[in-house]
Amino acid sequence: MGRFDVLRRIEQLDPARDHAEIYRLMGTREFPWDMNQALSFALFRTYAVPSIGGLLARTGEFTERAQKRHDDTVLILDAVLEHGTDSPEGRTAIRRMNQMHRSYDIGNDDLRYVLATFVVTPIRWVDAYGWRRMTEIERIASANYYRDLGRRMGIRDVPPTWQAFVRCLDVYERAHFGFDEGARRVAESTLALLATFPPNDRLPAVLVRRISLATMDTPLLDAFRFPRPSRLTSALVRGALKTRGRVVRFLRPRSEPYFARQLPQIRSYPDGYAVSELGTFPPGCPVAHPRPDQSESLPAPG
Numbered sequence: 001m002g003r004f005d006v007l008r009r010i011e012q013l014d015p016a017r018d019h020a021e022i023y024r025l026m027g028t029r030e031f032p033w034d035m036n037q038a039l040s041f042a043l044f045r046t047y048a049v050p051s052i053g054g055l056l057a058r059t060g061e062f063t064e065r066a067q068k069r070h071d072d073t074v075l076i077l078d079a080v081l082e083h084g085t086d087s088p089e090g091r092t093a094i095r096r097m098n099q100m101h102r103s104y105d106i107g108n109d110d111l112r113y114v115l116a117t118f119v120v121t122p123i124r125w126v127d128a129y130g131w132r133r134m135t136e137i138e139r140i141a142s143a144n145y146y147r148d149l150g151r152r153m154g155i156r157d158v159p160p161t162w163q164a165f166v167r168c169l170d171v172y173e174r175a176h177f178g179f180d181e182g183a184r185r186v187a188e189s190t191l192a193l194l195a196t197f198p199p200n201d202r203l204p205a206v207l208v209r210r211i212s213l214a215t216m217d218t219p220l221l222d223a224f225r226f227p228r229p230s231r232l233t234s235a236l237v238r239g240a241l242k243t244r245g246r247v248v249r250f251l252r253p254r255s256e257p258y259f260a261r262q263l264p265q266i267r268s269y270p271d272g273y274a275v276s277e278l279g280t281f282p283p284g285c286p287v288a289h290p291r292p293d294q295s296e297s298l299p300a301p302g
Contacts, residue, residue: 003253006030015141022141028257031130038125042117048223049176053183062186066193071268072278078260079275092275094152103282108156115150116169119143129241131249177223187224197265211237
């Protein structure tokens with residue numbers, strides 16, 4: 001198949017009606033590595049809002065069980081992407097998200113901001129480091145995909161366009177980014193976990209940390225009180241990411257979808273998992289019970 005065949009397929013679709021299919025093609029065929037990096041970075045950005053990062057620190061999930069919490073987040077979102085919001089797996093994944101969120105006092109503004117990071121961060125990442133920039137159809141489809149997800153999560157006043165998502169994110173970060181001791185611990189735990197992921201585990205952890213900091217913008221660094229990397233370090237790291245994108249452009253295109261559950265860094269469920277049992281079950285959440293049928297069970301990653 002040709003390098004631009006998937007793009008041609010995307011351009012034949014309607015971003016209003018076919019947003020889920022477009023987003024699936026983007027995430028599993030066109031930009032699987034970039035989208036995974038961007039979505040992980042999107043989640044990391046949310047820690048810099050003290051009301052979010054502080055809450056995550058108090059639960060202990062992101063500091064004491066970082067690997068499992070990472071895997072659960074990725075796999076829940078992956079189930080929605082792979083199977084669709086109206087599938088049994090997709091509905092179960094969204095129900096799990098809602099059960100966890102509703103067990104804590106999380107404001108609508110924070111939930112809407114988190115949703116915005118999942119729209120805006122991939123657009124900015126792919127435009128900066130991908131093998132090609134996102135098209136307008138893809139940007140519209142991304143916004144519509146998360147608008148639909150936000151509606152199913154009960155989030156109010158979701159931005160109507162991808163441009164409105166950008167404004168929402170930028171305004172919220174200027175108003176709410178700030179330092180919090182607990183959020184800093186969550187960020188440090190996440191950076192330490194990142195150093196264990198292949199192929200990062202082949203490098204010294206201190207080097208992985210320096211590379212990670214070099215991808216961050218100044219407001220994010222300042223919110224965590226992280227040291228600012230030198231201009232040379234930032235230029236080298238960002239230049240390497242851009243070079244990777246140029247190389248990928250000339251590689252054979254992916255012929256089969258690559259889902260997040262196949263990533264080697266997903267390590268919590270070597271024997272497989274059920275979507276209904278992912279995540280946390282704080283007080284007030286239903287207790288997870290094994291199901292007699294396997295409609296929600298998925299194979300182990302790998």
